[in-house]
Amino acid sequence: MSDNRLLIVDGMALLFRGFFATSFTGNFMLNSKGVPRNGLFGFLNYFTDAIHTFQPSHVICCWDMGSKTFRNEMYEGYKANRGEAPVELVPQFDLAKELVSAFQVPNVGVVGYEADDCIGTLAKQLQDEYKVTIVSGDQDLLQLVDKQIEVAIMKKGTGNYEVFSNENFYEKKQLSPKQIVDLKGLMGDSADNYPGIKGVGEKTAIKLLKEFETIDRMLEERSSLTKGMQKKLEQYEEELEISRKLAEILTEVPIEFSADTAVWKNDLEQITRFLQEELEFHNTDRWLKKLTKELA
Incomplete structure (x- = not known):
């Protein structure tokens, strides 16, 4: 693992991406209680791959906290074209946060703000101490690229990223x-x-x-x-x-946060127990291999 490398994961982006990548087949991977797990399966693929790829010393996962934010008050039509989340995805929201907690990774979200605002706030707060990598599929986050802050945009397939940094940004976007x-x-x-x-x-x-x-x-x-x-x-x-x-992504959301809570612990025993007992994913090797330092 890299010293002082902080990975900030856009939880919603990974969960939605994981859900829609698998739901088109109609296979929602129900557990014994009838709860769908396909979004969680995809989330795990993307989440563990990001850790394997970027080898962070610290990890944070940010989430939206409801569909309404200050932007809806500013502009009534904001995201009004989006329908409700698929019913099969809804129960996976809380489970995804529990899953992140099982990795001993902090979940961060603030009511009234988007995950993007939390990501921007944390990235700016911590960039002097850490090299920050933000993983998402959302190109809005490119505005956060700065000294010590890079944004890795997920491309088609697992393990495929386009990384934007201060050094390559103009070449890629023709703008700052x-x-x-x-x-x-x-x-x-x-x-x-x-x-x-x-x-x-x-x-x-x-x-x-x-x-x-x-x-x-x-x-x-x-x-x-x-x-x-x-x-x-x-x-x-x-x-x-x-x-x-x-x-504009806000970078001054009221978040009290200590990076000490985000140290990557990689407790494989706890992770395995949650995956197998709570989520009923019994073949866990696909994820655990990515997290095993010797195989990284």
Whole structure:
């Protein structure tokens, strides 16, 4: 394991990814009590692989705490396009947190905030002491890339990551991490259901930010824009402002946290007992091998 390497796991991202990767077959892997476990199975694959890949000394798992946050108060339509979680997934939410606890990894979440905000807060709090790696499938988190903070975006299949760091970010995105908020402000986000400027896609947004660096500077120098873009800025001024606020991850969530609670203990006996007795996963070798230092 690497000294002073902190892994922050986006729990919701891994659980949803694990669920949908297996549920399309209709196999929900029911236990003896009739509780589905397919999301947990996928979560375990991704979770143990991240530990195997990044070899952390400390691990934290962050979660959303309900569907409503301060962003819903800011914009009524925020994520309004998303339906309810599948009924087969619902009982797996609490079990996933119990599973993380069995690994002696702290679960972190704050009511009224998203997991992203908790991830951002912890990453910024701890970056001076640790090299922080954030594992998620959510590219919104790219705005957090900084000195000592990298974001590993999960790609198709287990064990496949695209890692964004300060050193490679511009080469990969043609922008700086700080410009990601303005990028999403201009484009909007159909997944989170906020508007941006209608008709402005990624290509146009990147071109504007390369020229002006920030939305604020673009607005100050709007006279140099095309007439069409000036009209769009006037027409969608409110949408642009609210989209930029919604896109920004907060990094000052009220979290009292000690990194001592996140030391990776790798208690294979406790982990095995929970997997076999509580979740009824009896063939645990696929996960335990990833956690065995000698085989890592």
